[in-house]
Amino acid sequence: MIDKIRKLEKLSMLLDPGLSQRTKWNSKVLDYSNTFINKLQTTKAFFYSDENGKDIFNLDIEEKSTGLTSLLDSITKNIDEVGINPASGGHMGYIPGGGLYPSALGDFIAAVNNRYAGVFFAAPGAVRLENMLIRWMCRLMGYPDEATGNLTSGGSIANLVALVTAREAHNIKARDFDKSVIYLSEQAHHSVLKAIRIAGLSEAPIRYIPLDEKLRLSANELEKAIxxxxxxxxxxxxxxxxxxTTNTGAVDPIESIAHIAIKHKLWFHVDAAYGGFFKLVTKLNSKFEGIQQADSITLDPHKTLFLPFGTGTILIKNKEKSLKAFQYLADYMQDTIDADEEISPADISPEQTKHFRGMRMWLPLKLFGLKPFRAALEEKLYLTRYFYDKIKKIEGFEVGPEPELSIAIFRYVPTNRKADSFNEKLIKAIQKDGRIFLSSTNINDVFWIRIAVVSFRTHLVHIELLLDIIEENVRKISIELN
Ligand SMILES: Cc1ncc(COP(=O)(O)O)c(C=O)c1O
Known part of the structure; x- marks a missing residue:
């Protein structure tokens, strides 16, 4: 048996490479990262390709090992240079993600030290760090000290956690589902509808509250429906x-809705996945009035805090309600029970073992300080406004509501043709060009093109380039169609 163990040990120790191997790998990955970032100024925001990364299948899992150089080459060719390039400042489609460099270092640290950040007993320092971030976000939203929250993988899971917490707080059982009414607007993100289904609430009546002309939920109509x-x-x-909202960045009348929720004793959830971190821009503070009254708030650091994908946040005002929804005690976890100086993320979320997400968020916030985040967010507001003002003045263009945050919609209305099909051609042409990536949407059966200025790498130069690309393609399509 000893011989067998020794033989296996020799092989298994390959999983723990020595300093010299690690140094070689580190240096190759660093070279790859530096090349990737240095090229961002000139690479596309969207890569059109017939292959669409198919060759990655040549690197299926095998018994033998493969050298890192060929793997990195394949990553560049089959992953980085196909589809949307979310790291590019030219990415202004959907809601762009970020990718702050110190977050990559934070992920590296979190993967190396592999702290068990779900449970305070196991990783008190890591849990303190995550809860410190939660408390910072609570303060930002005006929540009391007793509030709690969790770093999720994104906004969708945060919305799900909110709904499940509300369901449990209101003691809603299966027999009540078809009577338990949910209110939202048609502009709510579809992850809320997904959450309703996942939470078992498909039978719950859903009321789509009418919108005002700026596509914001009407508080009056909401109260009438309740x-x-x-x-x-x-x-x-x-x-x-x-x-x-995802479509246009519209901000629902939070304060009025809060009053209605309190008056009628409903759970009030604010999905601020995209908009929440604009609280860092002082001049927008009044828009947030009333958010502190919400029972739960979704924030998405992988959107407007510029983190790489995989970090969302749910804030829950009442800690006991969080625990009621998610806490379980298992026999094999009994050693952890007395370690309760801090709430454990596992007790207030669907996850047990989890990625130590806090590190990728805390490191950039500490290394940069808040100032550049505030500036970057304010810059995005101005860039959107600048684009909106410019495109509005170009002959033939129609715009949607004035942007409240950093999303705007627009379309070209040709004099003698159908606007929808013209704009379908225009968005395809912009995407094929690839220097800037935009996406389109449909609002009340009208085809619109969207611009979402969220990437920390988007600056004035990208907006000017976008305006040129749009004008150039409108000319080309008009000629083609004549
Ligand atoms: C307003 C809003 N809520 C929720 C989500 C879902 O977040 P995630 O994609 O992080 O799951 C999004 C995503 O774009 C969003 O814009």
């Missing part, structure tokens, strides 16, 4: 408001 449902013997229980 009153009517109560009169009909239903149990209104959950309101979702958006602080920054």
């Amino acid at each position: 009153i009517k449902d109560k009169e009909n013997g239903l149990m209104p229980f959950f309101i979702n408001a958006s602080f920054g």
Whole structure:
């Protein structure tokens, strides 16, 4: 047996390479990262390709090992240079993600030390660090010290956690599902609808509250709907408001909705996945009035805090309600019970073992300080406004509501043709060009092109380039169609 163990040990120790091998790998990965970042000024924001990364299948898992150089080459060719390039400042489609460099270093540290950040007993320092970030975000939103929260993988899971917490807080059982009413607007992110299904609430009546002309949920209509449902013997229980819709960045009237929620005793959730961190821009503070009254708030650091994908946040005002929804005690976890100086993330979220996400968030915030984050967010507001003002003045263009945050919609309306099909051609042409990536949407059966200025790498030069690309393609398409 000893011989067998020794033989296996020799092989298994390959999983723990020595300093010289690590140094070689580190240097290659650093070269790759530096080349990737240095090239961003000139590489595309969207790569059109027939192959679409198919060759990655040549690198399926095998018994034998493969050298890092060929793997990195394949990553560049089959992963980095196909589809959307979210690291590019030219990415202004959907809601662009970030990718702050210190976050990569934070992930590296978190993967090397592999702290078990779900449980305080196991990783007190890591849990303190994550809870410190949660408390910072709570303060930012005006939440009391007793509030709690969790770093999730993104906004969708954060919205799901909010809904499940609300369901448990309101003691809603399966027999109540078809009476438990949920209120939102048609501009709510589809992850809220997904959450309803995942939380088992598909049978719950959903009320789509009418919007005002700026595509914001109407508080008056909301209250009317709640009153009517109560009169009909239903149990209104959950309101979702958006602080920054995905389509247009519209901000629902948070303060008025908060009053209604309190008056009628409904759970009030604010999906601020995209818009929440604009609180760092002082001049926008009044827009946030009332958010502190919400029972839960979704924030997405991988959007407007410029982190790489994989970091969302749910804040829950009442810690006991969080615990009621998610805490379980298992026999094999009994050693952890007395270590309760800090709440453990595993007790207030669906996850047990989890990535130590806090490190990728804390490191850039500490290395940069808040100042450049505030500046970058304010810059994005101005860039969007600048684009909106410019495109509005170009003959033939129509724009949507004035941007409240950093998303705007626009379309070209040709005099003698159908606008929708013209704009379909225009978005395809912009995407094929690839220097800037935009996406399109449909609002009340009208085809719009969107610009979402969220990447920390998007600056004035990209907006000027975009305006040129749009004008150039409108000319080309018009000629083609004539
Ligand atoms: C307003 C809003 N809520 C929720 C989400 C979902 O977040 P995630 O993609 O991080 O799961 C998004 C994503 O774009 C969003 O814009």
